[in-house]
Amino acid sequence: MRSRQKELLELLDKSGADLYALLTRLTLREEVAEELMQELFIKLNNSRGFGKIANWNAYARRSAINLAFDWRRSQKQTVLALGQVAEPVSNDDSPLGKLIHSEELQETLDAVGRLKKASREVLIMRYLQQKSYDNIAEKLGKTSHQVRALCSRAIRNLRDILGSNEHKSSKKEIHNVTNR
Amino acid sequence: MSQIDENQIHDRLKRLSQVEPGQEATNRAMQKVRNAITGEQTIPKLRLRLPHFFVKLAAAAVLMIGAGFVGGRLSAPEPLYMQQLQATLESSLKSSLEPVIRRQLQDEIDNRLQLAFAANNNTLKRELAQQVRRDMETYANQTLTAVSNLTDQRLIEFARMIEAARIKERQRVAAAFDYMGSRFGDGLVTLAARRDNLWDAERVGPAPDISEN
Numbered sequence: 276m277r278s279r280q281k282e283l284l285e286l287l288d289k290s291g292a293d294l295y296a297l298l299t300r301l302t303l304r305e306e307v308a309e310e311l312m313q314e315l316f317i318k319l320n321n322s323r324g325f326g327k328i329a330n331w332n333a334y335a336r337r338s339a340i341n342l343a344f345d346w347r348r349s350q351k352q353t354v355l356a357l358g359q360v361a362e363p364v365s366n367d368d369s370p371l372g373k374l375i376h377s378e379e380l381q382e383t384l385d386a387v388g389r390l391k392k393a394s395r396e397v398l399i400m401r402y403l404q405q406k407s408y409d410n411i412a413e414k415l416g417k418t419s420h421q422v423r424a425l426c427s428r429a430i431r432n433l434r435d436i437l438g439s440n441e442h443k444s445s446k447k448e449i450h451n452v453t454n455r
Numbered sequence: 456m457s458q459i460d461e462n463q464i465h466d467r468l469k470r471l472s473q474v475e476p477g478q479e480a481t482n483r484a485m486q487k488v489r490n491a492i493t494g495e496q497t498i499p500k501l502r503l504r505l506p507h508f509f510v511k512l513a514a515a516a517v518l519m520i521g522a523g524f525v526g527g528r529l530s531a532p533e534p535l536y537m538q539q540l541q542a543t544l545e546s547s548l549k550s551s552l553e554p555v556i557r558r559q560l561q562d563e564i565d566n567r568l569q570l571a572f573a574a575n576n577n578t579l580k581r582e583l584a585q586q587v588r589r590d591m592e593t594y595a596n597q598t599l600t601a602v603s604n605l606t607d608q609r610l611i612e613f614a615r616m617i618e619a620a621r622i623k624e625r626q627r628v629a630a631a632f633d634y635m636g637s638r639f640g641d642g643l644v645t646l647a648a649r650r651d652n653l654w655d656a657e658r659v660g661p662a663p664d665i666s667e668n
Contacts, residue, residue, distance in 0.1 A: 283492050291485045299476040308476065309484040316488045376470065383467045402468035430461055437459045 283320055286331050293404070294339050300403050301343035303380060311342050318342075333414060340399060344388040351385075386436040394429035401426050 294315065298308035315338055319331075328334050387395055400411045401422075408426075412419045476484075 280492055284489065287485060287488055287492070291488065292481050295481050295484050296476055299480075300471050300474045303474065305476050305480045309480065309487065312484045313488055313491055316492060320492060379467055380471055380474075383464070383471065398468075402465075403472050405472050430464060433464055434459060434461060437464065 279320065282331065283316060286319075286335060287316065290332050290335060294335060297336070297399070297404060298339055298343055301340065301384060301399075302346060303377070303384070307346060311339070311346060315339050315342055330414075336400075337396065340396060344395075347384065347388055382437065382440065383433075386433050386440065389436055390429055390432055394425055394432065397422060397425040398429040398433070 291312075295308055295312050298311050298315075299305055302308050302311065315335065318338060319335060322328070387398060390398065397411060397415070400406045400414070401408070406414075408419045408422045411417075412422045415422070417425075
């Protein structure tokens with residue numbers, strides 16, 4: 276029990292900040308990231324196959340990504356009251372810019388959540404965590420070439436998903452206009 | 456099908472990668488996790504290390520408190536007209552407090568709304584003006600491009616028509632020249648024939664006058 280605690284604390288010191296930043300990017304809400312971070316470490320602490328996990332960093336990162344996208348899915352199903360909606364993290368000051376940027380980022384994250392797990396992880400490591408292809412390849416036990424191919428495929432899939440979303444929304448708008 | 460290009464996706468992902476939590480929030484989150492990890496470990500150990508004597512003592516204390524509570528409840532006089540008193544108090548409090556609370560709440564909401572509107576009004580105006588300007592610029596650019604394209608197209612059509620007219624003109628002139636050439640040739644032939652006739656007539660001389668004989 277003590278060794279598990281020690282390992283978790285080491286993991287927290289080593290990758291805690293990165294994991295928290297990743298959760299913030301995936302949820303766009305600091306307070307939610309904080310909750311999910313706590314949940315992540317409680318899950319890690321209670322995991323049964325503790326001794327079998329070889330790479331704690333990778334396991335924690337994967338769990339964090341899954342937690343974040345589970346949260347996003349659950350948010351989609353919950354209708355929030357106006358007062359419960361918190362300000363998203365944004366660097367733009369203008370309200371309109373904030374709204375547009377936030378919408379775009381949320382849409383992109385939702386599309387990322389619809390990718391396959393392997394593609395999603397590689398895409399997040401490459402583009403959200405800004406890691407090099409070699410670094411990702413080393414962490415995932417793949418070749419750099421495979422990682423590049425995965426990234427490229429993930430971007431293509433993302434474009435298709437976003438494109439189909441836009442197509443659907445534009446069709447809906449046209450339908451609304453004709454109904455009027 | 457896809458109207459969004461890869462550059463836009465890269466741009467959005469880049470923006471996402473630039474989202475950074477504050478240092479204070481990071482420290483707070485890490486501290487919370489640290490507390491959760493260490494707290495979860497210490498609580499069960501404390502419970503395990505409790506001596507048996509304390510457990511017995513705690514159980515006895517609970518029993519005594521429970522007995523005292525039951526005895527007190529049984530020996531206490533029954534509350535009289537409790538419901539009526541409660542109803543009276545409720546109605547009097549309601550009648551006295553409700554209008555005041557309602558008014559204060561309304562005032563507060565009004566104040567907040569006014570403040571919020573005042574703060575957002577200028578920003579929204581500016582945003583709207585910028586948006587309208589951007590839209591107008593886009594519209595002007597599109598119109599200019601369209602007009603330019605149309606003018607080019609008309610000029611090309613005009614040039615083609617002039618070229619066609621020139622070709623037709625040349626064909627007519629060529630036909631006229633051909634006609635004139637053929638007429639000129641016929642005239643020359645006729646002239647040559649008549650001249651030959653005249654020459655023949657001059658060489659032979661005037662016909663003898665046989666009318667005197």
